[in-house]
Amino acid sequence: MQRPKVHIENLNFKYQSNSVFDDLSWTIQKGEQWVLSGISGSGKTTLAKAITGLADYAGKIEINFDNEIQLPAKVSLVESWYQFKNVEGVANFYYQQRYTSQQAKETLTVKAELAHYGKENHLAFADVEPILNALGFAGLKNSQLIELSSGEHKKLQLVKALWLKPQLLIIDQPYTGLDVKSRESLNALLNDVCAEGVSLIIISNDEELPICINRFAKITGGKLEEISALEKAFTNSNYELGEIPEFLKQAPIYSSGLIAKMVDVNISYGEKEVLKNINWEVRAGERWLLQGPNGSGKSTLLSLINGDHPQSYANELYLFGNKRGSGESIWDIKQHIGLISPEFHWYFDANSTVLESVASGLYDSVGLFKTLPYSKKAQVDELINFFGLTENNNDLLNTLPLGKQRLVLLARTIIKNPELLVLDEPCQGLDNQQTAYFNQLIDKVCSNGMTVIYVGHFESQLPSCLEKRMVLENGEVKEISEIKNKNLTLKETIKDFELTI
Missing domain, CATH: 3.40.50.300 (P-loop containing nucleotide triphosphate hydrolases)
Known part of the structure; x- marks a missing residue:
């Protein structure tokens, strides 16, 4: 019997005195590509960090890598919030620093950052060029990290993940800050890596998803519930506002x-x-x-x-x-x-x-x-x-x-x-x-x-x-x-x- 790609059983996590997960369980089989949704604060990002080993928890998380495919036996998380560092390894920047070109030289260029990442993960630099072109990022290779906008920083993290092609890839809010064309290109790239054997978990409430997605879940009340499709992302609901100050x-x-x-x-x-x-x-x-x-x-x-x-x-x-x-x-x-x-x-x-x-x-x-x-x-x-x-x-x-x-x-x-x-x-x-x-x-x-x-x-x-x-x-x-x-x-x-x- 084939072992599941991911098996989570009786997962519990508390933040301060609040319970985030209550005996949460989730099984991901080979070939399944998931979208995880839920309201803000429901624990989506915490679950992603637990799977990646970045958060402490009580319970069982088992990840089974496939030795028959050439992809790295790794779990990679693209976080929605990315903090870069300067050349000395610290991240104590101030807001206006992005616009001061002289001080911008304190950070690496995109090309240098990618070269370092490629060397660390034994990747050929030539393989990243098509990804840069697809996401419209090739023209930024000589830009300093501090010069990038939030959307451009998101793209850079996506470029790294798509270049690495880990066996399990988790992306938290992949479309945040991306324009229309970039979203379409990203979905096409995600379809390609999933066809090569990557197992994908997307944390998102967006409707425009790659066609490879075939499973949907949401976190409610500390438990994971499989659903038939992603709930409608856009709502015309009118909320009853209180009296304005x-x-x-x-x-x-x-x-x-x-x-x-x-x-x-x-x-x-x-x-x-x-x-x-x-x-x-x-x-x-x-x-x-x-x-x-x-x-x-x-x-x-x-x-x-x-x-x-x-x-x-x-x-x-x-x-x-x-x-x-x-x-x-x-x-x-x-x-x-x-x-x-x-x-x-x-x-x-x-x-x-x-x-x-x-x-x-x-x-x-x-x-x-x-x-x-x-x-x-x-x-x-x-x-x-x-x-x-x-x-x-x-x-x-x-x-x-x-x-x-x-x-x-x-x-x-x-x-x-x-x-x-x-x-x-x-x-x-x-x-x-x-x-x-x-x-x-x-x-x-x-x-x-x-x-x-x-x-x-x-x-x-x-x-x-x-x-x-x-x-x-x-x-x-x-x-x-x-x-x-x-x-x-x-x-x-x-x-x-x-x-x-």
């Missing part, structure tokens, strides 16, 4: 009717042009969708508005009515803005409590370093309650599931009722219900006249308040347009647009 019912106090204006803006690193002749104007109260493939320049564009990019001084850029470089500090700019992005989450102080994290948005600090006045404390408490996080008030951020961490930082963005919300893929890490909830929240918050720039790929559920769209491609403006047809969902209208480019 009083301070968010008031319109933001605008310092100018002009939020941002760019005139022939160019950003480059040596010979590499990142942004080319960008002309864009954002006025108070407008709600923009910013879109483009991975590496198109979206994050760099936002860094100019956030005040984080040093090359902003060399361009004609106006922020909140003032020309950049006219005497304002970076903190003068940030007091107008509420920001969330995957990169900001990377560098945020995860040892802050929930209350401290949310309150830090009042002072644009990474952590809270002063005592809150009573009125501000009441404001923070009201918003934390609105987000359903009151029971986590004193928990450290790094003890929460990734989805809840993101909710905390989302609350941080709106705590000061800013003139401008910059939401760069804000729902990464959230499950479908949390995503729907947050986007409804944004719609409600924006009814007070707040300005929004929202970055999201077309598959993602998006707020209905968005009215204008700008698309970047290869660092240039591909299109600026109105989102006119409100009878279609944004998902549909943007998909139709992307099919034409």
Whole structure:
């Protein structure tokens, strides 16, 4: 009788006093390719780490490798959250460091990172070239690791895993941060490696899966349940929101009717042009969708508005009515803005409590370093309650599931009722219900006249308040347009647009 590829029996795991798994069992046979789903915090990532040997547990996990195939007898996990290190082996970077080219030289290049990985795993470098080309990553081989966006870092980890082709490959949220074309290419590559004998476990709630997937499961109440198909990823459910905090019912106090204006803006690193002749104007109260493939320049564009990019001084850029470089500090700019992005989450102080994290948005600090006045404390408490996080008030951020961490930082963005919300893929890490909830929240918050720039790929559920769209491609403006047809969902209208480019 053939032994199963993976056999898990009576798996138990507790975090603090909370039970994550309760005698969980799971058997994976040869030839089965699984998708594991479940709400945020249900234990999906913990289970992946237990299988990979990265988390302690009670119970039995047995992995049986096949000696008759040439693939490495290894288990490989591509985590949804990747922390890279500098050449000295430490990872204490700060948020703006990505945009400072001189300091970027502290990290390896993509090519050097891959060379090291290939040598460590006895892989031929020639074999990785087709994967780089398929995922549109070949042009980044000479880029420093710190220069990569979150989507590009995800691609790099996927490249390594597909190059290695371990007998058991687990990918946590493989599509997070990837554009449409990259997702299609990834699915084709996953089909290929599974045909060669790789056993695949994908942790995802996405519907667009490789055709090799033939089994589905979800974690509910600490146990694994096999299901017939992945539950619908997109939901049109309307959630009953609580009463919005009083301070968010008031319109933001605008310092100018002009939020941002760019005139022939160019950003480059040596010979590499990142942004080319960008002309864009954002006025108070407008709600923009910013879109483009991975590496198109979206994050760099936002860094100019956030005040984080040093090359902003060399361009004609106006922020909140003032020309950049006219005497304002970076903190003068940030007091107008509420920001969330995957990169900001990377560098945020995860040892802050929930209350401290949310309150830090009042002072644009990474952590809270002063005592809150009573009125501000009441404001923070009201918003934390609105987000359903009151029971986590004193928990450290790094003890929460990734989805809840993101909710905390989302609350941080709106705590000061800013003139401008910059939401760069804000729902990464959230499950479908949390995503729907947050986007409804944004719609409600924006009814007070707040300005929004929202970055999201077309598959993602998006707020209905968005009215204008700008698309970047290869660092240039591909299109600026109105989102006119409100009878279609944004998902549909943007998909139709992307099919034409």
